[in-house]
Amino acid sequence: MLKLAIWSAVIAVVALANIQHPFGTETVSGGPTWAHASKPEDLLVANVTALHLSSVTSTDNYTPLSHPRFPNHRVRIKSSDFCDPTVKVYTGYLDVDGGAKHLFFYFFESRRNPDMDDVMMWINGGPGCSSSMGLLMELGPCSIDMKNISSNGTIWNPYSWNKEANIFFLDQPVGVGFSYADYGETVETTEEAAKNVHAFITIFFETFKQFSGRPLHLSGESYGGRYLPVFASEIYDQNQLATAEGRPTLNLQSVLIGNGITDISTIYTGRYEIECGTAALDVPFQKISTCVRMKTALPRCLEVERKYCIDQFDAMNCDAAIGFCDSQLSTGYWASGRNVYDISKMCLGDSLCYLENGVIKEYLDLPSTRSLLGVETPRNFTPCSHSVSYNFHMHMDKWRSPTQYYIAGLLERGIRVLLYAGTYDWQCNWVQNKLWIEKLEWTGKEAYETAKWRDWTLDGEKVGETKTAGVLTFATVRGAGHMVPHDKPAEAQAMVSRWLLQKDL
Template sequence: MLALLALAVAALASPVHKQQQQVLKPADDGKFTVLSHAELPGYALRSKEVGLCDTGVKQSSGYLDVDSKHFFFWFFESRSNPSTDPLILWLNGGPGCSSLTGLFMELGPCSVTTGGNSTPYNENSWNSNANIIFLDQPTNVGFSYSDSADSDVSTTADAANDVYSFLQLFLKANPKFEKSPFHVTGESYAGHYIPAIADTILTGNNDAGAPDNDSDLLVINLASIAIGNGLTDPAVQYEYYPQYACGNPYGPILEQSECDAMSGKYGTCKSIIEGCYKYQSQWTCVPGAVYCNSAMISPFQKTGLNIYDIRQKCDPNNPLCYSILGDIEAYLNQPDIQEALGVDVAYKGCNMEVNQRFMLAGDWMRPYVNLMPNILEEGVKVLIYAGDADYICNYMGNRAWTLELEWSGKDGFNAAPESEWVSEKTGKKAGMFRTFENLSYLTVYEAGHMVPYDQPEHSLEFINKWISKTW
């Protein structure tokens, strides 16, 4: 989930106060299997078996430990055939929001009831036909934490290196998945994370697979990436806020005069973002986040609508609009649940301090879209999907950047027809898609920022089609 941009922008003018996470207990290594790798000095993976949520499948949880950084993960095997089904990594965004949001609110094996007292079975979980990892990253997100502020991560590039090391150790600890097709998936700010992770994997694969390299690091079988309602190419995507505000499928959000005023500010916004794209420094990238978010996001904030789903009012009791986020925190902060997971700190769903740190580092507007052409040229399949009721990373902007992307298949992709997707399961018109070679774009109807939350049946259907190569 993407933390509210307006809150992040306001924070730029305010002093940052360190949020100390409550340490529950020192790690009891007697409960964990600990694994390291000679070529990843300082990194270690500790994991333990878990019996929560979906008790019918094998699962584990634990931490990637490196120096003073500790990244929490929770893994579920497939309900179908773990040994032959693919492996999925899921990442929520923010920056600063836990991937356990995806687990309990969207696509995981169970959800939570009001008050967080129980976890009902989710029949539309993505582990129906895939093994899936939920990873809390960067540090100080969810159950992840750091022992020192000096080690806190503030850029997507640094976060990608930690994720790569995690994958190497996870696969070493679970060798039956070493050859499994691997898919990196996520939403929102994962539109930054995922291209950087894929690029890091491909670079690592080239090094590990070189004929003259005697490395013991694995060549990770990266089959695809899938980004939902992502922030990937701000220079293109920010142009479409005015158009979406007054021309979305559900009716105007703002007066036409307000949309015209927003459109009038886009030229300045684009110019500042292009400066960030060119120089990629803190000093050239932070101004774009400040100006453009104020120009394009602030007008929406006055409406009281849910920035992630314009069909709803924002829950006034939750700064991120959804009451279920409080239920997830209540469940995960129960002592017996934390004991079962073997966690070291209290759970926080979204950490605005992490959001501020990435903003102040200038990461928000950086062009991670520039990594996409090489990912495609390397033969990795790419799916960009977006719910049509989301404002913050709306489908118009996501569709536009896929059309403007410079790669060898651009002309073919732009000439490819847009086809209506009718769900085989529900019989409903579920979306509109375009595909050419290994790039696909999908608009999902009647869904907001969290597509699996709003359309659980349709989201399971399209991810299964995607990972089985039937789409």
């Protein structure tokens, strides 16, 4: 916590509300002088022991927050009138590496009881995709207006996940969405990104004491299946150090992953079943000749993948193995013109296959939107960064580390995990998730094997199937693709509501 000698300093912060301070000249207590001047923004300085979030009222100036344990990190936050007029909204940046990198975030208070409700963080996958897409296309308080019926470019979302939780949307790593670096710095592995996420949440929770001890849930989709287990493990491990040293901890309660990529060993088996079996559609769409080729190549693909990527990781040979697997087992689908995120639809627009992506980009590039959010990067908004994706691939981030072991470690330590999957997804499909969960090595493995599948419903209608053992739950969402909240918003919100209440789906 930042040290404060006397409470009069709190009053001084309020007095500073209308005084401008050049960004490059202020020193935040407990940290370095942030002397870079990427943009001459005016800031308020908050060298206080604790604040209430409601004290951040300026919509023009950022309030910077630092922490003595993270001398190279700082959070800057401001109030915003963006998206949801019924709750308090905040946007800001996490500055890392002495202010050279800047991670953008949105924070929406709960529509129900912000002073009591849990806190959730949402991230999109990629790697390299902005959480603005999840916000404006899936589960945020407002959705992008695709019919041009609103005056501000967005429409109210009654199924937002902030219905019963306070929620962050974080653009990470640097280079994603509105996050940027001053001098071309990059983050190229999940483990490196995890340290920044832990610092961000810690600074926020320890500064705004209203969140102290509040249950924390990490959620996301797609490459979130790689990100989130590592992020949650970093938080858990840092909590153990904090406890030993008598410091506050983060009350990490659960991880929620939608259509994630976690265990690479089941990817291609799952894709074959979605494309050529009846796991998604009652009648397979793919040509028989293509399915025969895929079936013939699958054993060899699995053999070389296991030899070079799993049993003993060899970067060059693993990359070659994945190249072979994709050439034999993915090219048929790519050539079909179908949406890789929803087998029931054709691909529309760009390679991301949804028309919303282009409209969201146009909306977030508007000067009025950027001003409302406090965006600093000179770059235009990009839904998914190819350079970030490339850098992660060059490090073989997805294949180098067996992420399912992080899941097992979290389960063994009592962290609840919800894995859910829309059944129409091809990219990170429900079959591959079902298969790796079934073979996951943890003390609850036998209990999970013997547990019964059951239907889960909403308003008397079947949504999908679910299975639970201890702190692990797997659920399918019938008729949804890769982005479950986009395709089944009411069902997704009901699922999250029950999860937060620790009820069976």
